[in-house]
Amino acid sequence: MEIVNTISDMKALRRRVSESVGFVPTMGYLHEGHLSLVRQARNENSTAVVSIFVNPTQFGPAEDLNKYPRDLDRDISLLQHVETDILFLPKGEEIYPKEFDSWVEVLGITDRLEGMIRPGHFRGVTTVVSKLFNIVEPTCAYFGQKDAQQAKAIEKMVRDLNINVKITVGPTVRETDGLAMSSRNSYLNQQERQAATILYKTLQLSEALWQAGETNAEVIKNKMIALIDQEPLAVIDYVSIADDRTLHEFTEIAGPALVSLAVRIGHTRLIDNLMLK
Numbered sequence: 001m002e003i004v005n006t007i008s009d010m011k012a013l014r015r016r017v018s019e020s021v022g023f024v025p026t027m028g029y030l031h032e033g034h035l036s037l038v039r040q041a042r043n044e045n046s047t048a049v050v051s052i053f054v055n056p057t058q059f060g061p062a063e064d065l066n067k068y069p070r071d072l073d074r075d076i077s078l079l080q081h082v083e084t085d086i087l088f089l090p091k092g093e094e095i096y097p098k099e100f101d102s103w104v105e106v107l108g109i110t111d112r113l114e115g116m117i118r119p120g121h122f123r124g125v126t127t128v129v130s131k132l133f134n135i136v137e138p139t140c141a142y143f144g145q146k147d148a149q150q151a152k153a154i155e156k157m158v159r160d161l162n163i164n165v166k167i168t169v170g171p172t173v174r175e176t177d178g179l180a181m182s183s184r185n186s187y188l189n190q191q192e193r194q195a196a197t198i199l200y201k202t203l204q205l206s207e208a209l210w211q212a213g214e215t216n217a218e219v220i221k222n223k224m225i226a227l228i229d230q231e232p233l234a235v236i237d238y239v240s241i242a243d244d245r246t247l248h249e250f251t252e253i254a255g256p257a258l259v260s261l262a263v264r265i266g267h268t269r270l271i272d273n274l275m276l277k
């Protein structure tokens with residue numbers, strides 16, 4: 001695996017690869033969710049590139065940028081195991097030089113859910129992802145379904161701006177008790193880790209109700225909220241049942257629906273989602 005730290009080195013390496021490049025952008029502290037995307041990138045392309053960059057512009061002022069978990073040595077060894085070809089580790093000063101003044105913003109679907117609670121978050125994501133796309137020039141890029149709204153914003157950006165990258169969204173990878181893998185799970189103490197299983201249990205409840213014939217989104221959401229309220233460590237940011245295409249809230253579930261939630265367990269904010277279709 002070649003490790004590159006500068007934009008010019010990454011571009012020079014890219015010029016040497018004429019066949020397809022699969023790209024997995026990450027913020028590091030890798031887990032099986034990331035590695036499954038790297039394996040897919042590896043299988044579907046001749047070269048697999050991963051970036052690790054904890055992107056400051058997608059964190060709000062009161063968020064966890066400074067304490068975001070980092071372990072580069074461990075990440076490098078995990079990436080070697082899944083046969084990554086190139087690891088791009090750009091520096092903050094090079095991605096955002098002093099005079100940096102340009103932003104990429106997707107409107108509409110980013111106003112809702114995560115966008116409501118984390119203003120500016122998606123602008124940071126789409127800006128850094130478009131910069132990374134311009135530097136790495138991937139054929140295909142891989143994102144996880146756990147961050148469903150992020151994946152939709154990136155798909156929309158690629159469509160709207162005619163960016164020549166095929167976006168693939170890989171399934172959420174879960175722990176054996178259902179908790180979606182996330183770098184932020186490392187913040188949880190033992191008691192909180194147990195409490196965090198409420199997210200997937202609540203998503204499963206929505207699925208069971210829907211499968212039993214319930215299509216009224218308010219009825220399902222109220223039952224989901226009641227279940228989360230039984231967990232003393234959990235505080236709800238939102239519970240949503242939305243049209244999977246537009247992310248507008250459903251009143252009646254009338255097509256493919258994205259059930260998503262954001263819940264705080266202690267100081268840790270977790271998100272998860274599931275599709276009803």
Ligand code: PAF
Nearest residue numbers: 025026027055125128147
């Ligand atoms: O999902 C992430 O880890 C980040 O939002 C991404 C896509 C790497 C952009 O910083």
